[in-house]
Amino acid sequence: MSTELFITTDFQRRWVNELTEAGPFFSGFSERSDELSKFPQENIEKLIKMGYTTLTLPKEFGGGGITVTDMVLFQETIARFDSATALAIGWHQGVIGELYENRKWTEEQLAQFSEAVQQGALVNRSVTEAQTGSPTRGGRPQTTAVRTESGWMISGEKTFTTMAPALTHILVSVWIEEKQKTGFFLLPSDANGLSIRDTWHMISMRGTESQTLVLDQVIATDDQLVEVNEAPRGNNQNGWLLHIPACYMGIAQAARDYAVHFAATYQPNSLNEPIASLFSIQTQIGKMDLELIKARHLLYDIARIYDDPARRVHLQNELGVAKSIVTNSAIEIVNLAMRIVGAKSLEMSNPLQRYYRDVRAGLHNPPMDDMTITKLAQAAISGQQ
The missing domain is CATH 1.20.140.10 (Butyryl-CoA Dehydrogenase, subunit A, domain 3)
Structure with missing residues (x-):
């Protein structure tokens, strides 16, 4: 019983073979990352070098242009060897796939970010908060974005930020009082006032390091406000x-x-x-x-x-x-x-x-x-x- 029945293209075959060959490398860090609750950075670096993290970018943006079916096949293959690596990189793959499918950003924003992804950038959405629970239940973010003379000032805390130590960019959900709407800012992980708090003390998926994101008066520009939501996501x-x-x-x-x-x-x-x-x-x-x-x-x-x-x-x-x-x-x-x-x-x-x-x-x-x-x-x- 395997995924063999669902491989229908040479492209799928090549990537399943490459990921399977890399499997022992991925699983080599499983026990250690689980025991220490530390992210298997080596696995993500290998996936970046393989070109895996660009696959969900459309071809016109320099990526692989893969389908959801391709992604499912490849993600299942990785998870057979290391579940934390699969879930963590899956968020990056899924966020990129959704962003470029829906084209909610301007073409300039999409083009600039695709260049960063091609150079190894990793992104995830950070949306869950202790007060609201899962964002899919419709709770309004307690994280706020307030317009100031120097730009938007963002403050709040986000829990369950998967792959926190490895992210180069974070899409942070906020409540924009001025607009009376929720939105997302694209923040670099090295922004002033942005930090990671070690709160990931779970028995499951310990290696994902889904830590708490702390935003203490982070300043962002209008260009970094990439999404304003008209309806619950x-x-x-x-x-x-x-x-x-x-x-x-x-x-x-x-x-x-x-x-x-x-x-x-x-x-x-x-x-x-x-x-x-x-x-x-x-x-x-x-x-x-x-x-x-x-x-x-x-x-x-x-x-x-x-x-x-x-x-x-x-x-x-x-x-x-x-x-x-x-x-x-x-x-x-x-x-x-x-x-x-x-x-x-x-x-x-x-x-x-x-x-x-x-x-x-x-x-x-x-x-x-x-x-x-x-x-x-x-x-x-x-x-x-």
Whole structure:
């Protein structure tokens, strides 16, 4: 069971092969970054050197012009080897993909930023706040931008700023009192008054270093106000967020592969064959692959629909459904893998315990299950009115 069925182009084949070859390098830092809760900088530097971080730039801006389906395939491949690296770089890839697909910035702004990305710039949105929770729930930012004689003055704090130590640019959401609207400023990470506070003390995705961003009277220009939102961002269809379920799909595949190898090679002295010969173990393996097939086909089918503008217009809540189904299937797959391996799966040196902790983080990435389910119900009810 793998992504082989979903590779349809030579371009996809080349990148899957390159990322797979780099896989042992990526996984070589997994245990250390998890133990120390430190970002695997070496992995991101390697991806930059490979040209990976420019792939979601359109070709006319010097990038690879990849589709959402391509991104999902590549992100799942990375996650098989290191989940923190995949989730972290996935935010950069997804932000770039969305920015250049929607063309909300001026052509000059897009061109200038694409040059920075080609030179190794990394970006993420910083939107979550302690007071508002997930921005997809519609809370107004407490971070403010006030116009002064020297420019816009930005103050506030943002939690869950993934890849904080490696970012060169940050898209910060603010409340603009003057406009009575939310907006985004593009800030360089070395701006005066901008700092990172070490608050990332989680059991899941420890290597992402999703630290707190502190903005203490940061001054920005009008040109840095790149987006002013007319409606809540959570209402937009954004297929580039499928990098999130792709990451958890990759973790699930890694857990499944580990458990199957263990079952095929572990033979206690009470048996004449490895435990894979037992009906109970075969049942667990079969359940893992059942979940994998279900989740992967749904994820890639919805990605392909999004990539087709004629079909995309018919999408309603399918993007949220894909994230929900894949994440919950991934959690179940890791659970089954640990049942096969048994108590050894709880050893700190065993990757399954890390997969177990990391995959749980998916429940708290947007959109959350309750929002997806509520939207499905509301759509069903409105169809009867």
